[in-house]
Amino acid sequence: MLSQNSDGPRQVQIDYFDGSSRTVDVVDREVPYPDGKLIVSRTDPQGIITHANQAFVDMSGYTKEELIGENHYILRHPDMPAVAFAGLWETIMAGTKWHGYVKNLRKDGAFYWVKATVIPNVRNGKLVGYTSVRRKPSRSKIAESEALYATLK
Amino acid sequence: MIYNLTVSPDFAPDHISGWYFFNTWLQRQLGERVHLELYDCFEKQREDIAADKIDLIYANPYDAAMLVREKGFRAVVRPQGKSDEAIIATLASSDVNAVEDLVPGITVATTDDPDVHTMGMIMLESADLNRSNISIEEVDSYVLVAKKLLQGKAQAGFFLKEGFEELSDLIRNQMKVLVCSQISVVHHTLLVGPRMAESIPQLTEALLSMGDDEKGRKVLESMDLTAWEIMEEEETEFMIDLIDTLID
Known part of the structure; x- marks a missing residue:
């Protein structure tokens, strides 16, 4: 299941938009996206995780209890440029659907690529949160995204 | 008044008779007349939905989204243990x-x-x-x-x-x-239209206890179902949101 490159772990500090930061161990090991599955999560309007399905638990390496109540940004991989997430928030806060390719960080420092879609959840005209659904991306889209994100760092 | 019941055309042909048994069971439970209309394609069924001819429908998840958001239907129950993959x-x-x-x-x-x-x-x-x-x-x-x-x-x-x-x-x-696919949260639902909304409490109660007696159990078996489960409004909204993410 896991493919392991020879590079050892490196410690990276990630700064989040809300001013907080954390230091993570990052390893250059990709966990392949499982065929046929969708990773599903929901957050409140501030991005705090309120729902996680089993595929999310399996791929992130966190337990469901660890995920619920955390900010969705704990999945942010240091290789992802901040501008990509700024675009995401700008889109969904305007009430529209966002699609993008994202490199996610697992709890163990490895990574997995997804094609993500995020939509606002509106009930009786009021925004109550967001639903994010991730699916398997093609290798060519991953390669394109890697090249693009490297220029945006 | 005669209500109209229909079933998503993707149901297995082996279970057509089961839906006729269900219709008979339903009329007895509600004390109302219900006509079962089956379609062999989605297009014709959607035309009748658009023309407000349908009151009760066992719908696939895509149509459920349209029925709830555009036609004021309410999902009341889902089949136990069955998801669309x-x-x-x-x-x-x-x-x-x-x-x-x-x-x-x-x-x-x-x-x-x-x-x-x-x-x-x-x-x-x-x-x-x-x-x-x-x-x-x-x-x-x-x-x-x-x-x-x-x-x-x-x-x-x-x-x-x-x-x-x-x-x-x-x-x-x-x-x-x-x-x-292993999505598990996308499934068919039984939805009730605005004309029949008053019957929802009675209908829900009857459906949830359908497996409690032998007649009801046999009807469920003939539709290849084991039981109905309650479908909360937020659960329906969640499924619709999820489907929305899958449509480009």
């Missing part, structure tokens, strides 16, 4: 062993079942296949999807998992599954 299959003798082995230019056989088609297209994305670089051949049933594969007229076919499993061994053994 899609399969992409190819000929057993083919060199293709994974979705990523499929190449642009292939023909894909599919039906007009909207959820299976969408899930199938999503599962092709990992091979960089989309509407612009494959040919889509739409046929009327999963048996005909299989026929297209066996005749070599299509290189991949989309099936509802349940539809694939109900094919005869002879047909199924000549195909291999490349991928099967």
Whole structure:
């Protein structure tokens, strides 16, 4: 299941938009996206995780209890440029659907690529949160995204 | 007043009689007249939904989204333990062993079942296949999807998992599954339209206790169901949001 490159772990500090930061161990090991599955999560309007399905638990390496109540940004991989997430928030806060390719960080420092879609959840005209659904991306889209994100760092 | 009941055209043909038994059971429970109208394609059924001719419908998840958001329907129950999953299959003798082995230019056989088609297209994305670089051949049933594969007229076919499993061994053994979705939160629901809204409490109670007596249990069995489960409003909204993320 896991493919392991020879590079050892490196410690990276990630700064989040809300001013907080954390230091993570990052390893250059990709966990392949499982065929046929969708990773599903929901957050409140501030991005705090309120729902996680089993595929999310399996791929992130966190337990469901660890995920619920955390900010969705704990999945942010240091290789992802901040501008990509700024675009995401700008889109969904305007009430529209966002699609993008994202490199996610697992709890163990490895990574997995997804094609993500995020939509606002509106009930009786009021925004109550967001639903994010991730699916398997093609290798060519991953390669394109890697090249693009490297220029945006 | 006569209410109209209908069923998503993707139900298994083996269970047609079950829906007639259900209709009889329903009329007895509600003390109301209910007419069962079955359709062999989604298009004609949608025309009647648009014309407000339907009051009660066992709908696939895509139509459920439209019925709730545009026509004021309410999902009341879902079948216990049944979710809609899609399969992409190819000929057993083919060199293709994974979705990523499929190449642009292939023909894909599919039906007009909207959820299976969408899930199938999503599962092709990992091979960089989309509407612009494959040919889509739409046929009327999963048996005909299989026929297209066996005749070599299509290189991949989309099936509802349940539809694939109900094919005869002879047909199924000549195909291999490349991928099967494991989404689990997308499923059919029984929805009630605005004209019948007053009956929702009585209807829900009857459906939830349907398996408690032998007659009800037999009707459920004839529809290939084990029981109904309550469908909360937020659960319906969640399923609709999720489907929304799958439609580009």
